[in-house]
C-alpha cells in the first residue's frame with residue numbers, strides 16, 4: 206500500500222487588520238480623512254519591526270564595521286553581514302559575495318555602468334527597453350556618450366508591454382549588455398524577462414534586470430531567472446531609504462574594476478599601488494549605510510513572515526477589484542493593460558489634468574502619484590503628459606479602492 210501524499214499545511218489568508226496595525230503611519234488622518242496610501246510604487250510604508258530594528262541598532266550596537274576588535278564593532282559587523290545573508294537568501298543568490306549593498310537601484314545601475322561599462326568601445330551597443338524608468342536609461346545614455354557606443358531600444362506596445370517581435374534582431378554581435386525592467390513602475394507590466402535572458406545568453410551577452418518593482422510583490426529567484434545582474438531598492442520593499450542591492454554573478458563581478466575607491470574596498474595600500482579587497486567589499490568603498498542594511502534585513506524577515514506568495518495573491522485580488530472599480534468611472538481609461546501585472550493602476554480621465562486630480566484626491570485623504578513617473582519615453586510613446594497612478598500594497602483594502610473611486614467622482618464634479 207502506498208502512503209497518502211503528504212499535505213503541506215495551508216497558510217490561512219492574511220489578517221489585514223492585524224497587518225495594518227504593524228504599520229504605524231497608516232493609522233493617521235490626512236485632511237480629516239483616514240489616510241489611504243496608494244503610492245506604494247514610489248515608496249512603501251515601514252512596519253514597526255523595521256523602524257525598531259534601525260532604532261535598536263543605533264541605541265545598542267552602533268559602531269563602524271569590519272575594522273575594530275571591540276564588542277560594538279563585532280556586533281555592528283555581525284548585524285551588517287547578517288543582513289547581507291538575509292538578502293542573499295531572499296533572492297536565492299548562490300553566495301553572499303554576489304550581494305553588494307548600494308544606496309538603491311539607481312546607484313546599483315550606475316555602479317554597473319561605471320564599472321562594467323569600462324569595457325565598452327565605439328560601435329558597441331547597449332539594449333534597454335521603451336518601458337524603462339529613467340534610472341535604467343540615463344546611466345547608459347551617458348556611458349554611450351563617453352564611449353561612442355549606441356543605445357538601442359526594445360519597442361513597447363499601446364498596452365504597456367514589450368514588443369519582442371524583433372528581439373533576435375535587436376540582440377546582435379555588437380550588443381554588450383541588455384538591461385530591462387522586470388516589473389514596470391508605470392503600468393505594472395510583468396515582463397517576460399526569462400525570454401530576454403535566454404535570447405541574450407544564446408549570444409553570451411549579460412543581462413541586468415531592474416527589480417525595483419518586483420522584490421516587494423512576489424518571490425524573486427535570481428538563479429532561476431538566470432540574470433547576470435539584478436538591482437533593487439530597500440525603501441520599496443518596506444525597508445529604509447538609502448539602502449539597495451546589486452546582485453551580480455560572481456564570475457562577472459570578479460572581472461569588473463572598482464566603482465568608487467577608498468576605505469574598506471582595499472586589502473593593502475602604499476604609494477606605489479593598491480591591492481583591492483575581495484568581493485563584495487571591493488564594491489563598497491567607505492562606511493556604508495549600516496543601519497539601512499539592518500533595516501532591510503528586518504524588512505526581509507517581515508516579508509518572509511507574511512509570505513511572498515500570500516502577498517502576491519492578496520495584491521492580485523486588489524488589482525482585479527481595482528481594475529473593475531476604475532473601469533466603472535465615467536471617462537476613465539486605464540493605461541497599461543497587460544495580462545500579467547503587478548497591482549499598479551495607471552489611468553487618465555477625460556478633460557482632467559492628473560496634477561489637479563492628485564491635489565483633490567489628497568484632500569480626500571487618498572495619496573496617489575501623478576505625472577510621468579520617471580518614464581518620459583513611455584509617456585511620449587503614448588502621447589500623454591502623464592497619468593494618475595494608484596499603486597497597491599498588500600496592506601491596502603478594498604474600502605480604500607472604493608474611496609479612490611468616490612474621490613475621483615468628487616474630482617470630476619469639482620473640475621467638471
Ligand code: PMP
Nearest residue numbers: 309310311338340390415417438
Ligand atoms: N527602477 C524602477 C522600475 C523604479 O520604479 C525605480 C523607483 N521609482 C527605480 C528604478 C529607482 O529606484 P531608486 O530611486 O530607489 O534608486
